[in-house]
Amino acid sequence: MSATPVTIAYIGGGSLNWATKLMADLAHDTTLAAQVRLYDIDHAAAQRNAKIGMRFADVSKGTPARYAAVPSMQEALSGADVVVVSILPGAFDDMACDVDIPARYGIKQAVGDTVGPGGFVRALRAIPMMISIAEAIRANAPRAWVCNLTNPMSVLTGAMYQAFPAIRLWGECHEVTKLRHQVAWIANQEAGAARYSHRDVEVNVLGINHFTFVDAIGLEGRDMLPAYRAFAGQHGNSGWSPREIDPTDEHDLYFMDRSRVKFDLYRRFGIPAAAGDRHLAEFMPQGEYLDVAADWEFTLTPVSYRIRDRAEKQARADALAAGQGVPYADRSDEALVDQIKGLLGLGQFVSNVNLPNRGQMDGLPLGTIVETNALFSSLGVTPLVAGRMPDALLAITADHAARQSALLQAVADGRWDDLFDLFRTDPLVVPLPAETARQMFDEMVQATAHHLPRDLLKEAS
Template sequence: MHDFEDQKSLAVAYIGGGSLNWATKLMGDIAQDGTLVVDMRLYDIDFAAAERNARLGRRIAEAGRGKPARYTAHERIEDALDGADVVVISILPGTLETMASDIALPERYGIRQSVGDTVGPGGFVRAMRSIPMLAEIAQSIRACCPDAYVCNLTNPMSALTGTLYAVFPGIKAWGECHEVTKLRHIVAWLANRKAGSVSYSFRDVEVNVLGINHFTFVDRAVVGGVDMLQDYLDFARTHRASGWRATPIDPDNEQERCFLDHNMVKFDLASRFGIAAAAGDRHLAEFVPQTWYLDRNEEFGFGLTPVDYRMRERDEKRRVAAELDAGAPLPPLDVSEEALVAEIKALAGGAPHVTNVNLPNRGQLSGFAEGIVVETNARFSAGGIQPLHSGRLPEALELIVKPHAERQTALVAAVLEGRRDDLFPLFLGDPLVAPLGPDKAQDLFGQMVAATAEFLPEALKRAG
């Protein structure tokens, strides 16, 4: 990697470069940072979308705070990856229409899913179609830029980060997720209330993270040198039945309604296990039996996000992107809450940065087997990415978390090795699926595989 201090450009390959969410957010953060000199190569199976984002990236760079950024679109992944210092992966595994079947088919069998992209039947089948995609990307990285640092933003995070390492064991990859930020916001609010002034933001909250992606927990939350965990646990118990939001929900805001979260699942889990649940309620609810929360989502104040909303949101983003591409004024550039720019700068020789990421377990999470992808803190620096020892989950919670991690690891191996007969037992083992029993679960699995067959390798199309 080029030295950050000498201000040479960093070659960043963006796989999924036509993205209307993560790619443009990263462009804005680079422009607002004003120190990184970036040569970003955008690759997407939709080349026109990558070209549009390249044009948009140039406009964003010109509106930034100083250092230039170069944006180019590439029709071949090899050209985008050639000699890259950093690779970012944010792809949509299949289509939103395919994701709609991930939600709708299980619903016919009484299975409710609030997100459907990580665990449960939707997350499982999404992994089946996305693991081969990530395997191809990993092979291309090994061929074109084996020394690059690789950030995966695509869900299911644990399975896909594990895929990168299974295909290319020498890869320097991490999975990036912003869900823990939700807890950090609450802790910052509590610290400000305690101080009697707005003195802290979520960036001032240092947390010790344990768990797996979207089922993360925190046993230390330090603000201004003071551990606020007990304050948080007390607050969670007090608001366990009522919930809490920093601001009231706007009933006219469809996005707020579709992504509704009153933190009641977080507070309930904290009260049950004596440790702070960190991810958003919609994700947390899918890791435990449906009777805990999903059957009572209105009672627990969270939404089941409909895919048709995601489709409307996609269409609106396309409309806005087309207007910007036609010359409409750029909206004001805001710094996002994502950590990627700080991580890249640290790897390139800037100030070290500690944050929570997904990596194969090398002892950072006690009680979990070596190699299983877990989410804990890691230190980013010019020396690379060093996972930090986080400790161990409470025993009762570990008994819930560990089977998910083991199932995700086994799923990756079964898909990569084309062992379709091993897939259904793993599918049936998920706590949302198990209550169906083998016969109904087998019927559901067959229907879901058929619905996503166009994205599956031949060896898996007859699974189930």
């Protein structure tokens, strides 16, 4: 059987993380014949990744993917079947300001890319970028399937729909995979062997990006919710991780957790939390988890580490592009290749994605970007009915979702004078006196001024 051709445009093709995961997944796959066009404002980074892609092609299990770095977004998009959007909105220096300025005002953030003051200001500089990408897709690849990997996921997925309502777009996030790994671990412990992977675990997902929950868990026809309930009860106070966290390893220290926040939210709201602790904590008031992160056994990730880690990844990527090291056609945990295959008619696939609410999630307004399961098939991306969260949890989720929608609309309409009032309503900002919150907002806006419209800077001055 011949491989199915597919042309993929990768916007942000100089990526040091997601691009190489896609390369490994394409090398592992045996059903696609992919042509991947890499576009990045840093063209040299895209050229490096094209060289890396050809090294993955050399170890492919099926038809080798072909990679090319292209100099313009138009060239990348023209005739594309699939578009992947994976950009960094600004630079790590901007992200450092998103985290460090609020910290001086007593606001701790574990990540700072989704909600809280960091997520809010990151959205301000990213929304215009994503609108321009959506407009380019409308002009050059209006029928392409589009996957957004960029945070803040909810706001930016909404921004692309705002700019191009007919866009065939979903937002992709792997946080729910963490709970599915836990359930597979439980089942393997019971079986006494490594029989199951996270891909065998089915969950019904409800929420918004990085604040996701599940109310049903299945594995080979078995209801796994009772087993997970017992697991969470057993480890709620002691915590759990799939292996010991090495405190001398910075990646372990800043990215692994012991699910204490996840288990506590389950206890409080009666529904298992799916995302990782660092993200979940930022949706809750400051004093609940973030101020006492060490007690809950997770760590705030400093941007200084991200900068060091990026330098190390770049050195490894440069070496791989130069012919050093060995690329492996190992399948990652990411779902993108399976989703593409579903859309091309190569089997159906269900996964959690971010889409406008078309009724799949009860209790949130239509059009709100929600995260639930969807079916990928030759018919497209079809959201699956998820149901409704418990009322107390829905109230928290609805508050964040409404702020995200209002933020997007204010930026799209140029209503800059509405932004501070929205900024003040985030649970992490609410405790600050109005004058202090205004001072922090102005300082954050000025710190990222080179990415923002002049009208907004006028409002903040």
